[in-house]
């Protein structure tokens with residue numbers, strides 16, 4: 605079964621030589637070691653991977669080859685247009701990936717409504733990036749701070765939309781000042797918003813730079829430049845969320861990170877049992893949405909545009925797209941946004957289609 609999928613998948617890549625290689629039992633039977641090693645070498649070069657010992661390198665090579673199988677299986681069962689392949693995370697086993705990036709399933713949160721008030725029809729598409737409202741994609745490193753990045757990007761976007769003031773705000777301040785400063789152990793966007801409310805604003809990244817590990821909370825490093833009035837949990841209703849995205853701005857969400865390790869581009873739609881909304885382990889920022897129209901039997905459907913915090917070399921320049929309207933990977937489970945009231949003299953920006 606696996607072999608058939610692999611064969612089809614690798615044939616598609618057109619880069620493999622097929623034939624048994626009994627001496628290398630960790631290799632899928634239809635792979636040629638020399639060529640696999642070359643692919644691994646290319647991967648190391650492309651993503652600046654350095655392994656400190658030969659054992660480490662050998663181990664990472666085995667994990668990499670295992671991941672090629674995972675990639676082929678993902679591709680074979682994909683229901684959207686997503687393409688999976690070698691990424692900067694291809695040398696990590698799924699369990700390691702989860703250990704580095706995964707946050708625990710949220711508890712002690714309000715029970716969210718299943719639907720919102722009926723709303724006027726929202727625009728067909730919206731992309732806040734086109735207004736320049738979204739700050740550059742960031743890289744969280746080996747700190748479980750996705751929640752802080754998503755929340756800070758949400759606040760930065762709302763400040764851009766309402767006050768036309770571009771700031772790079774301090775994510776490290778949130779990581780250090782949340783609860784007891786254990787911000788690299790994971791968290792949720794609402795904790796970031798609560799921290800910003802508690803601390804009366806956030807300073808700039810320039811004065812309180814990101815270091816990717818917890819430090820002591822320092823409120824004296826720079827004066828606050830952006831504030832929020834409150835934050836709000838939205839209903840688990842993707843039409844409602846789309847309306848909020850279009851009319852107010854980006855929204856943070858939690859999702860199941862499973863298909864993201866090997867994602868390259870396209871619109872992700874997984875078989876529902878493979879991306880359960882009961883495993884929510886990553887926080888991201890929805891910055892827009894759209895819809896692919898059906899053309900000559902090609903894939904069609906609505907999607908979200910989502911900013912990630914794994915740097916620009918991952919995904920679609922740091923972004924990914926996910927099927928919209930089916931609670932794909934749990935994206936509708938915890939939509940939350942900060943509230944920034946417009947007290948300025950200029951009217952807020954509107955979302956470009």
Ligand SMILES: *[C@@H]1O[C@H](CO)[C@@H](O)[C@H](O)[C@H]1NC(C)=O
Nearest residue numbers: 620621622625636637638639
């Ligand atoms: C692997 O395949 C390449 C290209 O087909 C070939 O040149 C090479 O000799 C093969 N290596 C081994 C170890 O079979």
Ligand SMILES: *[C@@H]1O[C@H](CO)[C@@H](O)[C@H](O)[C@H]1NC(C)=O
Nearest residue numbers: 714715716717721837838839
């Ligand atoms: C659910 O909806 C009701 C009625 O609109 C509202 O009062 C309540 O605050 C909502 N709950 C949440 C958690 O948003």
Ligand SMILES: *[C@@H]1O[C@H](CO)[C@@H](O)[C@H](O)[C@H]1NC(C)=O
Nearest residue numbers: 739740769770771772809810
């Ligand atoms: C924010 O950071 C980006 C990337 O580092 C930089 O290009 C941009 O000028 C910064 N914006 C402000 C307002 O400081």
Ligand SMILES: *[C@@H]1O[C@H](CO)[C@@H](O)[C@H](O)[C@H]1NC(C)=O
Nearest residue numbers: 781782783795796798799802
């Ligand atoms: C905000 O302040 C309250 C009251 O001091 C505290 O109980 C809460 O833990 C703080 N929240 C965060 C996220 O730091």
